[in-house]
Amino acid sequence: MSFRKITIKSGNEESTLEVTKEEYQRYYRPWWQQKKHEQRNREAMEQNGYTEESYEAWRDNASEGAGIPDVELQGVDELVEKKLLLGVLADAMDSLLPEERELAMKVFGEEMQVSEFAKEHGQPRTTVSSKKMVVLGKLRAFFRERGLDV
Numbered sequence: 001m002s003f004r005k006i007t008i009k010s011g012n013e014e015s016t017l018e019v020t021k022e023e024y025q026r027y028y029r030p031w032w033q034q035k036k037h038e039q040r041n042r043e044a045m046e047q048n049g050y051t052e053e054s055y056e057a058w059r060d061n062a063s064e065g066a067g068i069p070d071v072e073l074q075g076v077d078e079l080v081e082k083k084l085l086l087g088v089l090a091d092a093m094d095s096l097l098p099e100e101r102e103l104a105m106k107v108f109g110e111e112m113q114v115s116e117f118a119k120e121h122g123q124p125r126t127t128v129s130s131k132k133m134v135v136l137g138k139l140r141a142f143f144r145e146r147g148l149d150v
Contacts, residue, residue: 014031085148092142100135 002021007014019027093101106112119129143149 049057057088086148088143088148092139095142096135096138100131100138102137104135 003018003022004021005016005018006024009017093104096104103117106117107114114129114132115125118125121128
C-alpha cells in the first residue's frame with residue numbers, strides 16, 4: 001500500500017497528513033480539481049476585465065454591487081411563484097400511481113430515454129411510451145384543473 005503526504009492550509013495554520021493512494025484519489029484529488037477549475041475561471045474572467053471580487057460574487061451568486069452587469073437576482077415575486085408552482089407539481093406527482101410517478105420522474109425529470117426505462121423494467125418500448133402519454137395526459141388534466149395552462 002502506497003502512502004502520500006499532503007499539506008492542508010487554512011488561514012495561518014498548516015497540517016501535513018499521510019494518506020493512502022486510494023484515500024487521496026477518492027477525497028483530495030476531486031477537491032484539488034475543483035480548486036483548479038475555479039482558478040482557471042477566475043483567470044479567464046480577469047483577462048476579460050473582471051476583478052477577483054467580481055468573480056467571487058459571480059461564483060456565490062452575489063453580484064449586487066460587484067460590477068457584474070448581466071446577472072440579475074430574482075425578485076421576491078418570482079421566488080414565491082416558483083415555490084407555489086413546485087407545490088402544485090408535488091401535488092400532481094402525489095396524484096399519480098407509484099409506477100406512473102417513477103416513470104414521470106425518470107423520463108421527464110431525469111430525461112431518461114423511454115427505451116432505457118423499458119429495458120430496466122423488462123417491458124416493450126411501445127408499452128412504456130403509451131404509459132408515458134397516459135401520465136402526461138393525467139398531469140395536463142391536473143394542471144388545467146388548477147388553472148395552469150400547459
